[in-house]
Amino acid sequence: MRFVYSRPDRSIDATGVRQSFDHIDDAREALADGAMVVGAIGFDTDTLCALVEPESVTRSETSWTGEPSVLPGAVVASQNPPPANHVARVRRALAILNHPNSALRKVVLARSLTLVFDSPMDPVALAAKLIESNPMHNGFCVDLTAARGQYYGRHLVGASPELLIRRTGTEVVCRPFAGTAARLADPVADAAAGVALLSSAKNLSEHRFVVDAISDALAPLCSDISVPDEPTLTSTPAVWHLATPITATLTDPATTALDLALALHPTPAVAGTPTALALQTIQRLEDGRSRGFYAGMVGWCDASGDGEWMVAIRCIDLALDGLSGTATAGGGIVADSDADAELEETTAKFGTILSALRTRV
Numbered sequence: 364m365r366f367v368y369s370r371p372d373r374s375i376d377a378t379g380v381r382q383s384f385d386h387i388d389d390a391r392e393a394l395a396d397g398a399m400v401v402g403a404i405g406f407d408t409d410t411l412c413a414l415v416e417p418e419s420v421t422r423s424e425t426s427w428t429g430e431p432s433v434l435p436g437a438v439v440a441s442q443n444p445p446p447a448n449h450v451a452r453v454r455r456a457l458a459i460l461n462h463p464n465s466a467l468r469k470v471v472l473a474r475s476l477t478l479v480f481d482s483p484m485d486p487v488a489l490a491a492k493l494i495e496s497n498p499m500h501n502g503f504c505v506d507l508t509a510a511r512g513q514y515y516g517r518h519l520v521g522a523s524p525e526l527l528i529r530r531t532g533t534e535v536v537c538r539p540f541a542g543t544a545a546r547l548a549d550p551v552a553d554a555a556a557g558v559a560l561l562s563s564a565k566n567l568s569e570h571r572f573v574v575d576a577i578s579d580a581l582a583p584l585c586s587d588i589s590v591p592d593e594p595t596l597t598s599t600p601a602v603w604h605l606a607t608p609i610t611a612t613l614t615d616p617a618t619t620a621l622d623l624a625l626a627l628h629p630t631p632a633v634a635g636t637p638t639a640l641a642l643q644t645i646q647r648l649e650d651g652r653s654r655g656f657y658a659g660m661v662g663w664c665d666a667s668g669d670g671e672w673m674v675a676i677r678c679i680d681l682a683l684d685g686l687s688g689t690a691t692a693g694g695g696i697v698a699d700s701d702a703d704a705e706l707e708e709t710t711a712k713f714g715t716i717l718s719a720l721r722t723r724v
């Protein structure tokens with residue numbers, strides 16, 4: 364078992380399994396008993412959990428660096444659903460969002476790519492490549508075996524830029540994202556795309572749903588919640604995003620980073636608004652397929668309750684034999700979204716994984 368978690372200013376590298384938890388309640392009990400837990404929780408937090416108490420943990424105040432290596436060749440073997448079907452789903456979502464009797468304001472729809480490799484992909488080597496490839500050195504590698512059954516030997520590997528929650532003592536930080544534009548090869552056009560994103564009414568409304576939901580979820584648990592009025596522009600090598608740094612002070616120090624992450628999830632960045640209706644709509648439009656660990660969370664929490672969780676996006680779920688994997692990307696749909704642009708947005712997001720694998724869709 365290997366767990367790697369890298370952010371610009373700190374990282375965790377853990378190995379070995381002292382205890383494993385396929386249910387959050389068991390992980391919470393272990394935390395209360397003095398354990399540290401690391402791993403991933405699925406999009407459906409009630410049914411999918413791959414957390415462990417590791418045997419050994421190295422914490423660092425810098426990002427993580429792995430051994431450089433040559434990755435196997437990769438090709439996209441299939442798209443699920445095919446692009447035209449994703450566009451049709453987005454149109455169905457738009458019909459619901461624009462229906463006068465519908466309470467739905469935003470829904471996030473995702474699609475997947477199946478990748479095949481010409482020799483087994485080493486999950487840690489892929490994480491090293493992804494972490495090296497983004498200037499913030501965000502990334503993770505999680506062994507999903509703790510979730511049991513079909514997850515035995517699978518790994519979730521990704522480079523999420525989005526911090527769900529960080530707890531340090533009573534200090535709480537969230538940095539939600541929503542609102543996206545593809546990066547462009549021409550520097551002038553690229554900068555213009557970023558500036559346009561900052562003043563796009565559609566993207567600002569998409570973003571506001573996330574910020575409001577996070578403020579509301581923090582309100583019963585925190586004081587001094589500070590939310591800037593306007594988002595800031597941020598970027599990865601693949602996309603521009605709108606982001607809002609939110610800070611707060613924890614009221615009860617017994618509330619752990621894991622508790623906070625579960626109180627916030629699923630934010631409208633991965634589900635929609637209102638949450639319950641968005642989840643029902645996702646079930647219906649994504650044909651009832653489980654999202655697995657995509658759009659869940661990856662992170663850690665220690666016995667003091669401190670910890671940090673990223674939103675599990677820009678990631679790939681690697682098969683046990685390392686010869687294939689499923690990458691998933693989604694985007695928030697609001698009433699004035701454009702269905703073809705939404706397809707392109709998911710393609711741009713796939714760029715994070717695909718460029719590390721030197722392939723494209």
Ligand SMILES: C=C(O[C@@H]1C=C(C(=O)O)C=C[C@H]1O)C(=O)O
Nearest residue numbers: 541542543632676692693694695
């Ligand atoms: C859902 C994803 O990304 C999320 C959705 C975004 C959007 O809709 O603009 C932006 C960042 C993420 O919060 C994904 O990458 O799969």
